[in-house]
Amino acid sequence: MITIEDLHVIFQTDGGKVHAVDGISIHVHAGEFYTLLGPSGCGKSTTLRCLAGLEHPTSGRILLDGEVVYDSNRGIAVPPHQRDIAMVFQSYAIWPHLTVFENVAFPLREMRPRVADKEIWERVTRALELVQLSGYEQRPAPFLSGGQQQRLALARAICRESPVVLLDEPLSNLDAKLRVETRLELRSLVKRLNMTAVYVTHDQTEALTMADRVAVMNAGKVVQETPPREIYQKPQSRFVASFIGQINFLDGKITAPGTVDTPAGKLKFVDGKDHTVGAEVTVAIRPENLRPADEVNAKFGSLIEGTVEEVVFLGNTLDCVIGVGADKVSVQLHPSNSISPDDLLKVRVRPEDITILAE
Numbered sequence: 001m002i003t004i005e006d007l008h009v010i011f012q013t014d015g016g017k018v019h020a021v022d023g024i025s026i027h028v029h030a031g032e033f034y035t036l037l038g039p040s041g042c043g044k045s046t047t048l049r050c051l052a053g054l055e056h057p058t059s060g061r062i063l064l065d066g067e068v069v070y071d072s073n074r075g076i077a078v079p080p081h082q083r084d085i086a087m088v089f090q091s092y093a094i095w096p097h098l099t100v101f102e103n104v105a106f107p108l109r110e111m112r113p114r115v116a117d118k119e120i121w122e123r124v125t126r127a128l129e130l131v132q133l134s135g136y137e138q139r140p141a142p143f144l145s146g147g148q149q150q151r152l153a154l155a156r157a158i159c160r161e162s163p164v165v166l167l168d169e170p171l172s173n174l175d176a177k178l179r180v181e182t183r184l185e186l187r188s189l190v191k192r193l194n195m196t197a198v199y200v201t202h203d204q205t206e207a208l209t210m211a212d213r214v215a216v217m218n219a220g221k222v223v224q225e226t227p228p229r230e231i232y233q234k235p236q237s238r239f240v241a242s243f244i245g246q247i248n249f250l251d252g253k254i255t256a257p258g259t260v261d262t263p264a265g266k267l268k269f270v271d272g273k274d275h276t277v278g279a280e281v282t283v284a285i286r287p288e289n290l291r292p293a294d295e296v297n298a299k300f301g302s303l304i305e306g307t308v309e310e311v312v313f314l315g316n317t318l319d320c321v322i323g324v325g326a327d328k329v330s331v332q333l334h335p336s337n338s339i340s341p342d343d344l345l346k347v348r349v350r351p352e353d354i355t356i357l358a359e
Helices: 044-052 100-109 117-130 146-158 176-192 204-210 228-233 238-243
Strands: 002-013 016-028 033-037 059-064 067-071 085-088 164-168 196-201 213-218 221-226 248-256 259-262 265-268 280-285 302-313 318-324 327-333 344-349 354-357
Touching: 002 044, 016 044, 016 221, 033 044, 033 176, 033 204, 044 059, 044 085, 044 164, 044 196, 085 146, 100 117, 100 146, 117 146, 146 176, 176 204, 196 204, 204 228, 213 228, 213 238, 221 228, 221 238, 238 248, 238 280, 238 354, 248 327, 259 280, 265 302, 302 327, 318 344
Parallel strands: 033 196, 033 213, 085 164, 164 196
Antiparallel strands: 002 016, 002 059, 059 067, 213 221, 248 259, 248 280, 259 265, 280 354, 302 318, 302 344, 318 327
16 A cells, blocks of 8 residues: 655754655555654654655655656656545644534645535535544644544645545643543554554654554664564663663673673573574563562562662552662552562563564
């Protein structure tokens, strides 16, 4: 459905050239919810704007549903209004002087050939029903809440009946509680309409809960592209591991196949890769994978023990920091645990929950 080949975008600034997008190549399947995730300035929004035709790439090739819409070698650059896509902006781009109905109808009224008034009414009504804004047709758009304005922007995108929708951090202006509610509604709606979505966000939780596949970007490049579960459980680099969720890093040295020596002791791991004995590596362990050691799990992986330095109650978890030699290790426990600073805490980690990063 969407193909990007060797895309480059270079900006000229007062400080010199900036390689905002550096040779990205991706393919998004029809009906897929694909997310570009990364920190500010990594090139994700620039990539999205190139797809929309709002940014002119330096070089590369872009295809939408098999049709070339940009090709630097052939001099092809299809303008935005001729690309069969819909877009939802971070700011929603709502017309404040128009009603809810007219905001949704606006792109239909501008289409050529002209859309009949009856069809406009039918498509706008259907779009407002889908986003649960029926009954608000004559309300001035500024009088909607933040969540309603977000749904209004989505309704305007839906009414175009385009097969592709591009979403540029559409939930960033909502409060935390509404963001949680809206992200699942948004994914469900896009899936129900069988649209292909490319979603840009810096929020790791949005990426993990909404995407079929996540492409993590850094410095203009895609550094890892996998389904959400794999990108969380099997990061391929320290950057990806640290950007997605909380994680502990320990310096390590491979002392035998499946064994790594760290400041926390010798740890057993299983990752299906060939590691050279003697290699210096980084060991990555998620805090939730460190579990209190007791008689039941006495043979449950490797033992790590340390003195509790901090305890923070977060409601659903108890976040602890233990000192292991000169290092600190974060542990997430069930809140029913009774742990205090200066206690000795022993935890175990399964071999399959240890990630070895060779960087």
